Amino acid sequence: MWQYIVRRICIGVVVLMGVSMIIYGLIRTAPGDYVSTLTSSNPEVTQEMVDRLNELYGLNDSIPEGYAKWAAGVFRGDLGDSFIEQKPVAEVLSSKMWISFWMAFPAYILQILIAIPLGILSATKQYSKIDYAVTTIALMGMSLPSFFFAAILQRIFAQGLGWFPLSGMKTARMDYEGFALMLDMAKHLVLPVMVLTVLGIGGLMRYCRTNMLEVLNEDYIRTARAKGLSESKVVYKHAFRNTLIPIVTILGGMIPGLFSGSMITEGIFGIDGIGNTALTALRGGDIPYIMGSTLFMAALTLVGTLVSDVLYGVVDPRVRLK
Amino acid sequence: MAKDINLEKVVTPGQLVRKRFLRNKLAIVGVFILLGMFLFSFVGPVFSPYGEYTMFYFTAEGEEFSSEDTKGYDPAGSGVTIANKQFPSRTHLLGTDKDGRDIFTRLMYGGRISLTIGFVVVFFQITLGVTLGGIAGYFGGKVDNLIMRLVDVIYCLPTLPIMLIISSLLIAYSIPQTQKIYWLTLVMGLMGWASVARLVRGQILSLREQEFMVATEATGIHPIKRIVKHLVPNVMPQLIVVATMGMGSVILTEAAYSYLGIGVPFPFASWGNMVNVVSDTIILREYIFMWLPPGLCILVTVLGFNFVGDGLRDAFDPKMKR
Numbered sequence: 001m002w003q004y005i006v007r008r009i010c011i012g013v014v015v016l017m018g019v020s021m022i023i024y025g026l027i028r029t030a031p032g033d034y035v036s037t038l039t040s041s042n043p044e045v046t047q048e049m050v051d052r053l054n055e056l057y058g059l060n061d062s063i064p065e066g067y068a069k070w071a072a073g074v075f076r077g078d079l080g081d082s083f084i085e086q087k088p089v090a091e092v093l094s095s096k097m098w099i100s101f102w103m104a105f106p107a108y109i110l111q112i113l114i115a116i117p118l119g120i121l122s123a124t125k126q127y128s129k130i131d132y133a134v135t136t137i138a139l140m141g142m143s144l145p146s147f148f149f150a151a152i153l154q155r156i157f158a159q160g161l162g163w164f165p166l167s168g169m170k171t172a173r174m175d176y177e178g179f180a181l182m183l184d185m186a187k188h189l190v191l192p193v194m195v196l197t198v199l200g201i202g203g204l205m206r207y208c209r210t211n212m213l214e215v216l217n218e219d220y221i222r223t224a225r226a227k228g229l230s231e232s233k234v235v236y237k238h239a240f241r242n243t244l245i246p247i248v249t250i251l252g253g254m255i256p257g258l259f260s261g262s263m264i265t266e267g268i269f270g271i272d273g274i275g276n277t278a279l280t281a282l283r284g285g286d287i288p289y290i291m292g293s294t295l296f297m298a299a300l301t302l303v304g305t306l307v308s309d310v311l312y313g314v315v316d317p318r319v320r321l322k
Numbered sequence: 323m324a325k326d327i328n329l330e331k332v333v334t335p336g337q338l339v340r341k342r343f344l345r346n347k348l349a350i351v352g353v354f355i356l357l358g359m360f361l362f363s364f365v366g367p368v369f370s371p372y373g374e375y376t377m378f379y380f381t382a383e384g385e386e387f388s389s390e391d392t393k394g395y396d397p398a399g400s401g402v403t404i405a406n407k408q409f410p411s412r413t414h415l416l417g418t419d420k421d422g423r424d425i426f427t428r429l430m431y432g433g434r435i436s437l438t439i440g441f442v443v444v445f446f447q448i449t450l451g452v453t454l455g456g457i458a459g460y461f462g463g464k465v466d467n468l469i470m471r472l473v474d475v476i477y478c479l480p481t482l483p484i485m486l487i488i489s490s491l492l493i494a495y496s497i498p499q500t501q502k503i504y505w506l507t508l509v510m511g512l513m514g515w516a517s518v519a520r521l522v523r524g525q526i527l528s529l530r531e532q533e534f535m536v537a538t539e540a541t542g543i544h545p546i547k548r549i550v551k552h553l554v555p556n557v558m559p560q561l562i563v564v565a566t567m568g569m570g571s572v573i574l575t576e577a578a579y580s581y582l583g584i585g586v587p588f589p590f591a592s593w594g595n596m597v598n599v600v601s602d603t604i605i606l607r608e609y610i611f612m613w614l615p616p617g618l619c620i621l622v623t624v625l626g627f628n629f630v631g632d633g634l635r636d637a638f639d640p641k642m643k644r
Contacts, residue, residue: 011474018475026487132348139348139632143624145574147581148617151600159607166603206632263482264578282486290483298478 005310012302019298020074020291021067027287028063059287070291079295080288084281089292093274097296099169100261100273103189107196108258112251115201119208120243123216124235134205142202146195150268153191164190167270192269196262207250212243245316253308256300342637349633355626359619363433372424374431375589378414379404410611417611420599428591429615435592436623439507439576440569446511448565451518452557456549458519459526469519476516481575482582485509489584499587506585510572518564525557559638563631570627577620593620 054060061069073080079089115138122134158166165188170176176184215221216239224234261275270276274293281289313319333341343349367374379387380403408418416425458469488509492502529535530553538548573593579585580594588595596616600606605613 011471015471015474015478018471019478022475022479023483023487026484026491029491135348135632139628140621140625143570143574143621143628145577145581145594145597145617145620147578147600148597148613148620151597151606151613151617154600155606155610159603264581267582278483279486282483282490290487294480294483297480297483301478302474 001310001313005306008306008309012299012306015302016295016298017071020071020295023294024067024070024287024291025063027285027290028066070288074295079292082281082289082292083286084284084289085277085286089288092277092289093292093296096272096274096277097259097261099271100266100275101259103192103266103271103273104196104258104262106189107193107200108254110193110197111200111204114197115204116208116247119205120212120235120240122205123209123212126213135209138202138205140202141198141200142206144199146199146262146264147268149198150191150195150265153194154268157191164188167268169270169272188269189271192265192271195265195269204250208243208247211246212239215239215242218242245312248315249308249312252311253304256303256307260297260300339637343633346633346636348629349637352626352629352633355622356630359433359623359626360437363430363437366430367427367434370424370427370430372427374428374591375423376427377404377421377423378406378408378418416615417609419596419612420605425596425612425615428596429593429619432591432593432596432616433619433623435503435586435590436573436576436594436620439503439510439586440572442507443510443514443572443576444565444568446507447514447518447568448561450511450515452522452554452561454515455519455522456526456553459523460530460545460549460553462527466523470523473516473519476513477520479513481513482578484513485579485584486582499590502587503590506576506579510575514568514572518561518568521560521564522557525560526553529553529556559634563635563638566627566631566634570624570631573620573624573627593617 051060059066070080077090079093081087082089082092085092118134118138122131125131154166157164167188169188170181170184216235221234221239224238225231229238259274261273261278263275263279265271266273266276267279274296278290278293278297280286281293381387404421406418406420408414410417414424414426416429419425419428454469454473458466458473488505489502492505497505535548535552538552543552576585576592577594577597580592581598583595583598585594586592593616597613597620599609600613
């Protein structure tokens with residue numbers, strides 16, 4: 001098991017190097033760099049100052065040179081300083097990722113609470129009206145563009161009914177503290193959490209349904225029925241527990257992704273998480289932050305698949321990882 | 323006895339699949355949705371009295387004319403105003419947008435672009451994925467390792483940042499607006515083949531071990547013929563499902579890009595860039611007819627693809643009863 005994990009991590013490092021090379025190469029080929037965006041609107045900036053800034057930000061190096069410097073820094077645990085925030089990238093990432101997490105985590109819990117029972121229900125009543133209704137809702141959630149759903153929610157609940165704020169993280173004019181501040185922030189998070197929940201529910205629900213159907217077709221379920229167990233015991237005690245194996249692995253694999261933020265939803269609701277800051281960085285040419293955040297997102301994807309593979313081995317004793 | 327078999331009663335696998343698919347009500351609904359959307363987008367513009375870019379104006383006396391049918395008025399004349407943000411009426415079924423173009427007409431042209439991009443990108447993804455996944459699965463060894471690492475890298479690349487960087491590259495190298503769509507489809511195709519390749523490789527790895535493949539090897543069939551004639555048809559069901567669902571997700575992704583302003587460029591209509599106007603809170607509140615219809619079009623079309631894809635998956639699955 002440990003050997004397997006170590007090997008996967010080694011492969012992961014190689015993959016991350018590939019990812020970062022592609023992104024670095026692409027960013028540096030774009031002529032609109034941070035220094036020229038910074039200086040273009042200011043006529044008092046002299047060429048010397050531009051040169052000094054370029055030197056400071058390492059934009060004078062050729063692309064391979066710049067990448068080598070950056071990668072050497074990463075191996076020393078230094079992701080560089082963000083141009084825009086003027087702080088170490090690692091520091092910015094570690095503070096923003098919790099904001100993204102607290103937006104994604106309630107959605108994750110809600111998804112589990114709604115999707116699993118519905119998935120089980122529609123599998124046990126396959127091809128019934130309930131199954132069709134649940135499937136339609138799930139597929140609709142999967143087919144909604146996030147920004148469009150966000151707009152509808154904003155129109156109804158923020159502009160129409162005035163229950164929740166349109167965007168932002170806290171009410172600007174109020175100086176809430178302690179519990180009141182938490183309540184205020186929670187209120188701001190309701191709509192984004194709704195978006196994430198509805199968009200994510202479909203996939204999980206379909207996954208539960210497919211796996212439950214598979215288990216229900218197994219021989220041991222027929223045996224359980226044949227020996228006269230009640231239907232609820234067959235479903236909840238024998239079938240559901242075996243369905244949990246793939247479900248737990250996929251749920252575990254989703255956890256790292258909760259930190260990676262979502263650009264569009266965060267952007268619409270003005271939530272200052274990883275996705276939104278990455279969007280600003282991309283628009284402003286903040287190379288160290290773009291590199292840091294994309295590396296972070298890619299690493300989270302890798303960790304997610306690793307976690308779910310390892311969990312599979314842990315939960316299902318028949319699976320041996322090598 | 324062989325002659326007792328009633329050949330008319332023998333059901334081929336294809337017929338079985340068709341029968342199962344036709345029994346699925348949701349899938350049939352999906353087929354009708356898609357047919358409707360195709361007719362609307364590809365045949366609809368023929369019957370539309372206006373063009374994609376036709377702009378409407380009011381004279382000082384309040385008479386309406388368009389850039390195509392000026393009725394002797396001059397759009398730049400004095401007292402002439404752009405007939406924008408008009409509410410739905412007999413002449414403009416869904417009103418006009420903020421530049422004075424007919425929304426209903428643009429909806430059709432937007433559908434054309436969204437559906438075409440969907441087709442081209444999915445075709446591209448499938449071709450690349452089948453070729454590379456097939457090579458990796460069939461030949462194994464070093465080639466397999468190399469291709470799968472490439473797949474890992476592509477799989478981990480965060481798509482939105484890449485698209486944003488590429489779009490700024492296109493601006494920097496002043497690529498004309500008309501060519502941007504080709505770049506968009508190219509990049510989307512390049513970013514999306516990884517999951518197809520994984521699927522094909524996995525299938526081929528398991529098929530390779532089966533007896534009929536040993537037989538093809540023993541009879542000395544050329545490797546290319548073995549792949550094309552004996553392996554690919556066995557992966558076809560999964561590929562069809564992936565392609566159908568992929569159409570939906572490509573349309574969603576394109577819409578998200580257009581929403582961020584990096585997708586289909588103005589003045590071309592696409593459903594995504596038509597919903598884009600919601601970032602203006604006044605339009606979000608007062609002009610629902612401007613953003614709700616294109617959003618619903620995206621939702622309904624993607625839902626159609628998902629219904630059909632889901633139905634096909636159930637129909638192809640030999641384990642499914644009915």
